[in-house]
Amino acid sequence: AYDYYPVLNLHDPNKYEIPQKPEFMTLYFDEENKVGHPKKIWCKGEGKNGLLHGSWVQNYSKTLPWIVGFFNKGKRTGQWKEYYQGTNKLCRTENWRNNKLNGLRKRFNKEGKIIEEILFKDGAAILKTNYDLFKKLKFVRKPLDSNTVWTDIYTLGGSQICSGLETIDNPGNLMWFQNIELTAL
Numbered sequence: 001a002y003d004y005y006p007v008l009n010l011h012d013p014n015k016y017e018i019p020q021k022p023e024f025m026t027l028y029f030d031e032e033n034k035v036g037h038p039k040k041i042w043c044k045g046e047g048k049n050g051l052l053h054g055s056w057v058q059n060y061s062k063t064l065p066w067i068v069g070f071f072n073k074g075k076r077t078g079q080w081k082e083y084y085q086g087t088n089k090l091c092r093t094e095n096w097r098n099n100k101l102n103g104l105r106k107r108f109n110k111e112g113k114i115i116e117e118i119l120f121k122d123g124a125a126i127l128k129t130n131y132d133l134f135k136k137l138k139f140v141r142k143p144l145d146s147n148t149v150w151t152d153i154y155t156l157g158g159s160q161i162c163s164g165l166e167t168i169d170n171p172g173n174l175m176w177f178q179n180i181e182l183t184a185l
Helices: 176-180
Strands: 025-028 041-048 051-059 065-072 075-083 090-097 103-108 114-121 124-132 137-143 148-155 160-167
Touching: 041 065
Parallel strands: none
Antiparallel strands: 025 041, 041 051, 051 065, 065 075, 075 090, 090 103, 103 114, 114 124, 124 137, 137 148, 148 160
């Protein structure tokens, strides 16, 4: 989830390649030739009186989606999807309720295989699972504090290999799940 948006994103030379702050708007890729055709929509936030209510869409191009989600009375809700830039391949899905992450956030590699799941409850990460597809291992981590997690390691077939405490190097004081493996586009 994007929490910070630079102020001048809409006017940046590479504005089509950076996440835009969801707002009540309809913007087109080709402003001088806009005809209201849905394939020309770059960003669209539904709502009224400046309050987002309905879908939020930021497309990467006239034919490719990038970020798709929903708002209910100005708050993120339901499932949001993000695609790898310049493709129609799903990068991640996440579930929101009342403007907080709730349920599973899933991240996929470019081949469509799941590589990460984080379980959220009311905005707090309570369990993270990473899949190492090359080594055929699954790492299940539960936070104990900002620097320590309990880790269980399994084969992809489900056999447990080991478990124990794992210390996370956290010099930037990030939330525990962000410093294990940063999600990136």
